[in-house]
Amino acid sequence: xxxxxxxxxxxxxxxxxxRAARLAAAQGKRVGIAEEFRFGGTCVIxxxxxxxxxxxxADFRETFSDALGFGWNAESISFSWEKFVRSKNKEIERLxxxxxxxxxxxxxxxxxxxAKLVSSNLIELSDGTxxxxxxxxIATGGKPFVPSFEGRQYAxxxxxxxxxxxxxxxxxxxGGGYIASEFAGIFTGMGVSVTQIYxxxxxxxxxxxxxxxxxxxxxxxxxxNILCESEVIKCEKDVAALxxxxxxxxxxxxxxLLFATGRRPNSLNLGLEKIGVNxxxxxxxxxxxxxxxxxxSIYAIGDVTNRLNLxxxxxxxxxxxxxxxxxxxxxxxxHELVPTAVFTRPEIGIVGLTEEEASMEYSVEVYKTxxxxxxxxxxxxxxxxxxxxxxxxxxxxxxxxxxxGPNSAELIQLAAVxxxxxxxxxxxxxxxxxxxxxxxxxxxxx
Numbered sequence: 001x002x003x004x005x006x007x008x009x010x011x012x013x014x015x016x017x018x019r020a021a022r023l024a025a026a027q028g029k030r031v032g033i034a035e036e037f038r039f040g041g042t043c044v045i046x047x048x049x050x051x052x053x054x055x056x057x058a059d060f061r062e063t064f065s066d067a068l069g070f071g072w073n074a075e076s077i078s079f080s081w082e083k084f085v086r087s088k089n090k091e092i093e094r095l096x097x098x099x100x101x102x103x104x105x106x107x108x109x110x111x112x113x114x115a116k117l118v119s120s121n122l123i124e125l126s127d128g129t130x131x132x133x134x135x136x137x138i139a140t141g142g143k144p145f146v147p148s149f150e151g152r153q154y155a156x157x158x159x160x161x162x163x164x165x166x167x168x169x170x171x172x173x174x175g176g177g178y179i180a181s182e183f184a185g186i187f188t189g190m191g192v193s194v195t196q197i198y199x200x201x202x203x204x205x206x207x208x209x210x211x212x213x214x215x216x217x218x219x220x221x222x223x224x225n226i227l228c229e230s231e232v233i234k235c236e237k238d239v240a241a242l243x244x245x246x247x248x249x250x251x252x253x254x255x256x257l258l259f260a261t262g263r264r265p266n267s268l269n270l271g272l273e274k275i276g277v278n279x280x281x282x283x284x285x286x287x288x289x290x291x292x293x294x295x296x297s298i299y300a301i302g303d304v305t306n307r308l309n310l311x312x313x314x315x316x317x318x319x320x321x322x323x324x325x326x327x328x329x330x331x332x333x334x335h336e337l338v339p340t341a342v343f344t345r346p347e348i349g350i351v352g353l354t355e356e357e358a359s360m361e362y363s364v365e366v367y368k369t370x371x372x373x374x375x376x377x378x379x380x381x382x383x384x385x386x387x388x389x390x391x392x393x394x395x396x397x398x399x400x401x402x403x404x405g406p407n408s409a410e411l412i413q414l415a416a417v418x419x420x421x422x423x424x425x426x427x428x429x430x431x432x433x434x435x436x437x438x439x440x441x442x443x444x445x446x
Contacts, residue, residue, distance in 0.1 A: 002130075004109070006032045008325070009123055009133035011115045011270065014041020016302035016314030017139030018099055023322040025106040032131055033108055034115035034123070039099040042141050042303075043311040045092060050162045051182060053088050055343045058189025062345075066379035079190060081167035088162065117271035120295045135297055135325050138285055139314070140270065142263040142303035151235030154242055155259045158183070168192055168255035172244060174232055176203045178342040180260035181215065185345035188224045195225040195252060197232060204342070208354040208402045210368075214386050215404060218346050221383065232257070265304045282306060289332045290324050291317060299325060301333075308335045339416035341409030346383060349412025351419055352400030355390050363393040367425065367445035373406060373438055387441050389425065396424040401442075411439055 008024050010017045013035035025031045038045045057079075064074040103110055113125040123131045144157035156164075158179055169192065173184045176198030184196040196203075196219075202212045203219075203226070220226055227246075234245040241253040265284040272279060278286040278294040284306035291299050301321055302314030316333045323331035342348035358364045368388040376383055385405025391398055401415050418427065425445075433440035 003122075004032065004129065004131045006030045006109070006131055006133040008032075008135045008137060009115075009131055010034070010137045010139055011117075011123070012041065012139035012141060012266075012302075012304070013039045013099070013103070013110075014139060014141050014302065014314065015043050015311045016141075016318045017041070017137065018103060019315050020137055020139065020301065020318035020321050021103060021108045022106045023319065024326050025108050027322070027326050029326060031106075031108045032111060032133065033103065034111040034113055034125060036112075036114035036126070038096055039103070039110075040092075040096045044095050044099065046159050046162055048311055049095065050088055050092060051158075051186075052343060053091065054084075054162070054186045055182070055189075055345075057084050058186045058345070061189050061191065066375065066381065069379040069381075079167075081164070081190070085163065116269070117275055117277075117298075119275055120297050135299065137321060137325075138267070138270065138272070138293075138298065138300040138304055139302050139318070140266040140304045141314075142306070142309060143266045144259070145262045145264045146259045147261060149233055149235070151237070151242075154235045154237055155257045157259055161258055164256070170241070170254045171195075171256040171258060172197060172232070172242075172252060172254040173258045173260060174198075175260035175262070176200050176205065176228070177260065177262065178204065178344070178348075180258075181219070181344045182342065183258060183260060184224050184226075185219060185222070185343075188219075188222055189345060193225075194223070195227060195254070197227045197230050197246070199229065199231045199247075201228055203228070204348075206354075207348070207350065208388065208400075209356065210386060210388060211348060211350070211402050211404050215344055215346070215348065218383055218404075219344070222345060263303070263309065265306050267304055280306065290330055291321055291333070308338060310338065310340065313338065337416065337420045339412045341412065343409070346385070346405050347408040349403040349408035349410075349415075350401070351412055351416040352398070353390055354400060354402070355388070358390045358392075358399045362399065364399065365391045365393050365425075367391065369441050369445055371441065374436065375406075385438060385441075387445065389428075389442070389445055391425045396426055398423055398425060398428065405438065407438065411442070414439075415442060 007029040008031050010033040021031050021033045064077045067074050113127045118124050171192050171194050173180050173196045184194050188194045204212045231247040232244050236243045244252045267283045285300035301317035303309040320331040320333040323329045339351040370384045372384050388402040390400040398419050428443045431443045
């Protein structure tokens with residue numbers, strides 16, 4: 001049997017794997033990459049990008065409504081799910097082709113096959129190809145998790161939601177994290193009757209308590225029915241609908257049951273356990289500060305390590321991997337003070353510690369403001385924006401910033417630069433405001 005030889009072989013062609021492949025190939029390394037599904041990974045194919053397109057699509061319903069307050073006539077407005085899906089698929093295909101083309105132009109050998117390790121340096125592909133590599137990088141990401149319950153087969157996940165054949169009239173979204181809350185807001189915005197069910201007391205566990213409360217009120221005001229401290233224990237299918245039984249004994253009829261109850265590292269059936277790679281109980285590949293597994297020739301980056309599961313983090317992991325494994329410059333990825341956006345409606349942007357987290361380590365002062373944006377006032381919509389800054393009382397350093405309202409994702413990116421540099425509250429105060437904007441509130445908090 002002929003073996004193909006590589007310096008680096010990467011399993012998984014998502015954002016992290018592709019970045020690592022291109023950077024390593026640019027350094028003259030022989031690089032191979034295997035992907036069993038589509039190039040671009042979760043983010044491009046069935047995650048961030050299509051989700052943001054869905055958010056944009058859902059927002060137009062509100063935009064048309066708001067326009068009436070500004071003098072526009074927005075009659076005879078309708079939404080075509082089928083047309084949106086065609087447009088979305090065209091854009092995803094375009095992006096996937098860019099990923100594929102860039103790998104090819106970089107000189108990376110591409111394999112559209114499932115890969116499995118048979119030893120620390122030997123990879124077997126599902127098409128029968130065998131590859132030997134000095135270094136192997138696992139970049140297989142994560143996958144949705146659905147708990148066991150009666151009727152589990154009728155549930156769909158975030159992998160399936162983008163390709164529904166038609167827009168349902170009723171939907172139940174199970175979960176209280178950012179993915180569940182985002183999709184609940186998206187489909188409410190598209191005119192679907194949505195019920196979100198979460199076993200916890202409040203949505204968005206781990207987020208600032210005021211952000212959590214603010215989001216729940218706003219989502220309910222927009223039309224999402226939120227049921228906390230409840231679970232789906234059974235799902236039955238009849239002729240007309242899915243019939244859900246809840247833990248409190250109530251039943252709900254729905255056309256679509258979406259489970260967004262978390263994700264798990266996508267590490268099963270890669271041969272890792274058989275060759276001695278240490279995995280955590282949840283399946284995450286355990287790595288050291290240089291992203292090496294328990295076998296020195298095998299590295300892992302991104303969501304499969306279950307450290308900080310964000311696309312930009314996977315890309316930074318990839319850069320650190322290439323520095324370490326290719327450039328002989330041992331590097332650890334920086335996972336501190338990472339800004340995050342949640343594309344709920346309203347939108348959330350955060351960076352740093354919550355008030356609760358900061359209070360356990362520091363003496364803190366909290367600066368915040370609530371205001372109804374000018375556009376909302378004219379549109380006749382009462383949905384305030386909340387901005388909150390957590391400050392060390394003694395050093396005056398900003399420890400965290402939490403926003404919920406229009407354009408929070410854009411605002412938090414720039415605020416994160418200052419906070420990452422160690423800005424104090426007074427540094428924000430000394431910065432001249434840009435008026436009239438929501439952003440000016442960040443430099444006038446008192």
